[in-house]
Amino acid sequence: MSYPDTAGYKTPGASKEAAIAVRDQARVLRKRIVAYLKSQYPRDYTADEIAEHFGLSLLPVRPRLAEAHYAREVEQSGKRRLSRAGRRVNCWRAVLTEEEKAARHG
Template sequence: MKASSDIGYPDAPGFKAHGPSEDAATMMAATARSLRERVLATIAASAAGLTADEVAAQLNKSILSVRPRVAELHRQGEIRPAVNRGTNASGMTASIWVVSPPLPASEGQS
């Protein structure tokens, strides 16, 4: 996936093809980081975890802006899917996301 700025995906919105997808990534770049932080905080505040649809509902944001932030957080290792699954607005099963445990310190680091 290509990035719309000098910062690469998943730290910045990405796009798969030039045109509307690239335009959307460029437009979202200014707000993606703060929304990603809000999505992470919302997931962290739920002991049982949340689906992307539930996060969008709690933040009163479009699922179309929240789902990519969830994917970015997952790619960054900040969140992981829970063992159990939930249901999204369409009635299909959906991943429930929880905060990932911190990575262990590498040997040799001080």
């Protein structure tokens, strides 16, 4: 498996070791985030808001959003809101399959 199906790293050493250590938890968290965003569609959320929903820090959430974005499971909604740090950040929403769209309207 490779990115985005598993946690990624840019350099060997500590980065690679950390990616391997969190591989299974990262995959589960990514699925939970995508499922949550699908359940809330078309609402959008910042990474901070998603982290808060799951009772987590921002640190494991951001890379899962990046993986899901790379896999086209989530997208930026085009909106921006303030983060906890007071910066304007992107909002994310799920990307629904055609079947999921049809099920919502049918």
